[in-house]
Amino acid sequence: MIDITRRLALRGIAAGGAAAIAGCAGGDGNGDGDGTDSDGGDSRKPIERTVQRVGAPLSGPAWDRRSRRGFCTLIEAERDANWLFEDAPEETRAFVSETDFERAVVVYVESVGPTTCHSEISFDDVAVDGGTLTASARVEDTSAVDEGCGQAITYPAAMVRIESDPRPESVRLQVTNGWGETGTVRDADGVMDPDALPGDIRPGGEPNAIPASFDCPTEGFERHPQVYEGAVNWGGGAGLDGGDGNDTDGDDGSDADGSGAGGTDGAPGPLALRVVTPDGPLSRGDSFRIELTNVSDRPTHVGNQGKYNLELRTEGGWTEIRGTDGEGLFGYTDEALGVDPGETLTWEFEMTESGLTASGPHADDLRVCPDLVPGRYRFVFWGGDDLAVAFDYVG
Structure with missing residues (x-):
């Protein structure tokens, strides 16, 4: 939803x-x-x-x-x-x-x-x-x-x-x-203190599991494209109007090798992104949500809420987990969604294959392939300033 x-x-x-x-x-x-x-x-x-x-x-x-x-x-x-x-x-x-x-x-x-x-x-x-x-x-x-x-x-x-x-x-x-x-x-100072928001930006340290790959055995399966380019902004940044980022050195936003060590969370900008989960890593069937809040004192604009990637960190880098068995046409509308100061946009998910594809503009066409495996996952909202949060899954 x-x-x-x-x-x-x-x-x-x-x-x-x-x-x-x-x-x-x-x-x-x-x-x-x-x-x-x-x-x-x-x-x-x-x-x-x-x-x-x-x-x-x-x-x-x-x-x-x-x-x-x-x-x-x-x-x-x-x-x-x-x-x-x-x-x-x-x-x-x-x-x-x-x-x-x-x-x-x-x-x-x-x-x-x-x-x-x-x-x-x-x-x-x-x-x-x-x-x-x-x-x-x-x-x-x-x-x-x-x-x-x-x-x-x-x-x-x-x-x-x-x-x-x-x-x-x-x-x-x-x-x-x-x-x-x-x-x-x-x-x-803006309207809200980003440090007071519920949720987290990403786990500390290395994930317990880093799979070698995430290959779908279905012939003709086409993954949803990773629409953003290069680095992401962990936990904060701007909307469609652009703004400062905080990642310039690697595809996970912290190190060029994608290790996830180091880096600075919370890019300057009006938007703060958080993942709100039960205490500790997610287990199968757990519900969680992503929250995007305008913490500034000015309205800002983002693209429609379907403009995101869901990814798993593998030895080869971050891999989109969703795709389609059809023709792979992933079109998105270009309207701008206004977000007032103090306003929050929310995405809700369940940590199952069907629960991760139940919403969005292509919900009827997308599926997760192969099945979920333990590891570190992330959500990247490219309807704004390529904003990202990450969370761990233990199965």
Whole structure:
């Protein structure tokens, strides 16, 4: 079964209103180092800011509050906000649409608090320094004297419109949550922490078995082609738009000889790929799933979910395990599938010959030949940046 799971559950509190503050940046007026530009001028430029409270956290929130103090994203054009503001209140969408993006940007910020009275985010020390917007953001307890507050995890959110010349190109905030914990939050951090995702990228060490080959005894059997070329990106990378990879030296993504030793998992990019299995190697009949998550703060696109290879590592290299007894016509459509920040695409399999070919555009034509053998298998999604994960099978 091919499934799409959007891990977005709106939680939050009601808040609203906007405040405009014009003037110079806060703080001590100095930038990094000696506090001056190369020409001797002040590196912090005069800016104008307008704050808009947001009634509920728009990211989900998809980020992990145990490892991060909050989330922020830089909106440089109205189209950048489509994924975030799809279900937002009208006043929130209007705040973005009324922004003159020729002169300004909008920064969206979320954090977290322990009670229903932690309902707003305040901003201070706002500056644009070397193309980076810097500020402190704090979750405020808005309760009045003797007001009772409900004990609940809340996620206050706010937007701040920044008008400056030049416009900021990135964001770095010091965010203090409702427990008084402070940490640095950047727009480049994305929505989700890849290290917090369930599942694994590939087993460590060598597999217990490496078969000499995986030859099908059926005359005329034609294997599904390995559509990607050369190296793969273990555990992460880009979508159809391209991006950085992490494998340049071998067909298994780590060593030129395909040994699987060494290498770096988790390529830079918006997409994170994981294999979620029961504890330990797979046995026959075990169910497992592959999950592809957009961990960035921008939508990305991939090809249709049938664009993958299933392979076994043999002494001769990685071998596709599926094929057809027919004419071997493996056509795929070229549509682009949008994946919003925090959204996960899922493939589900059973570790049997039929369970590995039960889904996909060619499910009726493909079969595994010969029967499965113990060893190390991998899934390569070439509908993106040739993303790969691996898992062991003990039979």
